[in-house]
Amino acid sequence: MRFIDVIARKRDGHGLSRDDIDGFVHGVLNGAVPDYQASALLMAIVLRGMDDQETSWLTEAMVRSGDRVDLSDVAGATVGKHSTGGVGDKVSIVLAPLAAACGVVVPKMSGRGLGHTGGTLDKLEAIPGFRVDLPVEAFKQVLRDVGACIIGQTASLVPADKKLYALRDVTATVESIPLIAASVMSKKLAEGSRALVLDVKCGDGAFMKDASSARRLAETMVAIGRRAGLRVEAVVTRMDEPLGRAVGNALEIIECLETLKGAGPPDLTAVVERLGARMLVLGGVESDAAAAVRRVRDARLSGRALATLARMIERQGGDPGVVDDYTRLPAAPSRAVVEAWRPGCVMELRAGAIGRASSVLGAGRARAGDAIDPAVGIVVAAPRGAEVVRGQPLVELHHRDGRGLDAAAALCREAIEIGDELPPPREIVIGEVR
């Protein structure tokens, strides 16, 4: 096989064979396919697409590029969860202990935040002492004992994805549904769960800006999972505004704890309940969706899920005292507010700009490897639909010595629209793929 012929086939809109795709993934890793050939093929894939069969072959080749986690010696129904990511997306930290408290086992491996805001690992690391680098055996022991554990992906998992993602990141070839789907699903398959619930975010603060792209991504990922023998479903949820009120690592941990105490914001609570119910059904713990929702709600309101999170924190080296004492979490030394410049109703609170504002304050990374500040971030005081008078705080900026404050405030003003009427209500869950 001459690799240039593979590139030409995709350039001309033809399908690739399994051998073509295996040669690509293998060649990228061992250097037989140089970066300049790989990036030409990636661009051809972005513009010509791949069908479900090609995407499955790509996913499988990527899985085979590294180790697979063997969870066969962890008893119970393992159900993974993955989100395509958004601003204020703290769902995993609430959902993993919640589903575990209902009887499923939630082995969660996460990536670092690549976009505006910190990722799940960054948020957890805001808890003093919390370790996301447990060895696989320790990870499995926490799963056996607690039912939930959240760690970083190990280096040996899907090395082809790391290499390809780094190349896509610098060649404008990230934006491709088959490439995104193969990247996500290769990692999820390598993580070894038997079932998986996907949260595909859609809107201004998400990778997929419109409902039809989000749905196609969801369908593609579900199709890949099915072909690989996984029980898998996707829920498409709205990411036009930040999820919940808090954006920033320690601030989001507090919001997670509040949610597990029954005092969370309604949008976050709704997403957690819907995903949690599907995890229980996929894990075989409940067969009826309504019963599953009741069971998830009971675990949250009874405090059982909060206790599970406290145990998970403790077993991962963190201070479980944060659950009751938020002063043990890092806090920013200063606060500022952006005030309403006119009376009216908050019509929009665009997640993208809020996310960038939070990042500018220090809560996210401009590039991989940058340090983040766990304390800083943004709390929404007047969410979409709130009526405000002139001068009323719209968002509260938690900053450190003014770092990024002016730029963040400007971004928040750009993000917020104040109008004269109540905006139409929006459902947080906008689709499902089963």
Added chain:
Amino acid sequence: MRFIDVIARKRDGHGLSRDDIDGFVHGVLNGAVPDYQASALLMAIVLRGMDDQETSWLTEAMVRSGDRVDLSDVAGATVGKHSTGGVGDKVSIVLAPLAAACGVVVPKMSGRGLGHTGGTLDKLEAIPGFRVDLPVEAFKQVLRDVGACIIGQTASLVPADKKLYALRDVTATVESIPLIAASVMSKKLAEGSRALVLDVKCGDGAFMKDASSARRLAETMVAIGRRAGLRVEAVVTRMDEPLGRAVGNALEIIECLETLKGAGPPDLTAVVERLGARMLVLGGVESDAAAAVRRVRDARLSGRALATLARMIERQGGDPGVVDDYTRLPAAPSRAVVEAWRPGCVMELRAGAIGRASSVLGAGRARAGDAIDPAVGIVVAAPRGAEVVRGQPLVELHHRDGRGLDAAAALCREAIEIGDELPPPREIVIGEVR
């Protein structure tokens, strides 16, 4: 400017600005744009295209990447000629001395043959002693004294094209009309002629397989030339069969000499007359097309053009005795024929396969830098339209000790179709862009 944003713009189908394109060409040369980013952009250009304005900017940026030849101290009307290349395409070697004998100055810089068969330089080098590496000053002196000179492109001419072409060649991004047009026209503009006639080949043995692509390439190149202030026209000519009867370097030199003696094959003669007439009109030597054709024909049939070629050969270090004594040219030690396997009419003689057959015998290169054998090649005994009896020679293979003979014979059999009726006649010139 972040280069990834430039890639993303073209990926999304938007136009690039002059700054974007300058940054690309400059960055590719100085290393600021790594190969993997350049190849991603090239693939996006292949699939999204570029308009005439973008293509002109690309061409100009490439011209500025190196030196321009200054022909202002060469008196007379300089008219360049370029062919997009085909099998048996020896037109330049006939046409340059022919147009010079009619009073225009033909400064011709050629590339090496990249495809199946040798290029113009390889053909000329079949003449013992012929040098294609004259310094620019010597080139200009031959132009002043003889009116025609054919040398290789100097290394300082359009270095950006050399770098980009090498990358396109290994990333399946050669096939793009704007990229091909910019590559050709940047070199022609850098060569410094005031006028240019383009021969755009179309058909099985050419880069452009169909008339509409060939026409678009011709229009694009003419548009670029016009924007740069060049007097330029294109003629689209057929390349379904090899041009003339000979394919192979020394064999083609003999055919060139025969043509300048009035005994050339009709298709080659027709192309030479048409292009020659246009060169005279563009150079201002004749204003009337019919008069220009008569003048070209007279220069050929009177032997004046042959004498001009002999002087050009001599001034470029070659043995002018070859003009009258073909035994001074290298000859292959052995010959074989492919015979007609049935009686009938030659319906097709596909140039692509004949070209590959000639290459397999040693007349072309598999990769840049390969040595070629000037003596070997193919002579068509029964051209398209010929009636043949069973066993009659169709093509004659000039080989060296059987090298590549079986494969070449098989390719020739594949190339030739014998049918029952006379094939419909075909015009050799199929279009013009003025």
